[in-house]
Amino acid sequence: MLDARTIHEPRYCNPRCDAVSARFLVSASSTYVEYACGAETPERADPGGARESASRIHASPRRLANFATRVHELSGLASIVHAFLLAGCGTLASPGAGDENLPSAGLGPFRALDADEVDLEPFVSASRGAWGGSHAALLEDGTFALYRGEIEDGIVSIVRETSTDGITFADPAVVLVPEAAWEGDAVSDPCVTTDGARWLLYYAGAEGIGLAESVDGIEWTRASEGPVLRADAEWEGSRVGAPSVVPDEDGGFVLYYEAGGGIGVATSRDGLDWTRIGAGPVVAPGFAGAWDDRAVFDPAARVHRSPTGRRTVQLFYVGVAAAATGEEPDYGIGAASSFDGREVSRNAGNPVLERSRAIVGLGPPVDLGPADLLTFTEERSTAGTFGIGGAIWPAEWGHSPTP
Secondary structure, three states: OOOOOOOOOOOOOHHHHOOOOEEEEEOOOOEEEEEOOOOOOOOOOOOOOOEEOHHHOOOOHHHHHHHHHHHHHHHOHHHHHHHHHHOOOOOEOOOOOOHHHOOOOOOOOOEEOOOOOOOEOOEEEOOOOEOOOOOEEEEEOOEEEEEEEEEEOOEEEEEEEEEOOOOOOEEEEEEEOOOOHHHOOEOEEEEEEEOOOOEEEEEEEOOEEEEEEEOOOOOOEEOOOOOOEOOOOHHHOOOOEEEEEEEOOOOOEEEEEEEOOEEEEEEEOOOOOOEEOOOOOOEOOOOOOOOOOOEEEEEEEEEEEOOOOOEEEEEEEEEEOOOOOOOOOOEEEEEEEEOOOOOOEEOOOOOOEEEOOOEEEEEEEEEOOOOEEEEEEEEOOOOOOEEEEEEEEOOOOOOOOOO
């Protein structure tokens, strides 16, 4: 019997820059990008950036052209979001009937794992080749499987790690490598779900979101020759990514994705043909002064049921706040919920987790039994390396790795 629990993750990933490393730094008055090319020190691009740091650019003309296109999109984000606010859309879609009674159980706050719980706090996976992106996890017959990106020789592939406790993952094995032209040099940001008969792996490529399928979670076959979702809406800019898919109540699927500095939503009956909901993002950056007023990205959704059996969709996402000139921005993880998966309401207690380092990937909580494990990708203390960190809810849960 399939028992899938999606941990996903992503964000703006390096395929848009042909695997060139780019890091966008955000300040209150301006944003700029630092480039650090090469596979040795890959960095994920944060969703911001309006001018380049020329002294750090070491890229080919084609890569620089791709970068210039991305900068143009991001510089227009503020005006796009402002237009939605003036139109009365606010930062969220209009709440549906009964949204004021959405349950908040499972929405945090979360506590990062410490040295008593993991060897290298707060990381549950810290391979030196780990790609700075989102990830996906599921529970298979009592064993946890973690899907994440891994970079080698400038090529990003998706690997699978396993764990018996959901906290310590090891033994990565490659399960998907870039092959199609539209994927570029990277397949990343995996999201794993199921339709009851097979596993479905959604992932990000250079030109959109792809889909592969499997009966065992190890051997994967692409379900389509091209992306199942491209950046076609005006607000999305030139790329969509960071897919997070959950089952819909009617037997179909709901897809959350990042694009243009916001989070969009689409639905599908078969997981291949998607219809967007609304004319803009379902979650956009917060108002000035909010913890997420600069950008929101990396959606990570799960289906949650209350003790009475009420079904809700819980949507976690990364937010970044504007920072003063010369200062690093603050990152956090927020949560929102919905009865139908289409119209969401932000959690009043956001952010549910705050971090001082850049968060560059996310996965929805995994049920460990007495506690939920929220996973996130962040920079390690060693420059250019990333790890997948863990955080626990309830925050007061004991300090034992094994529930």
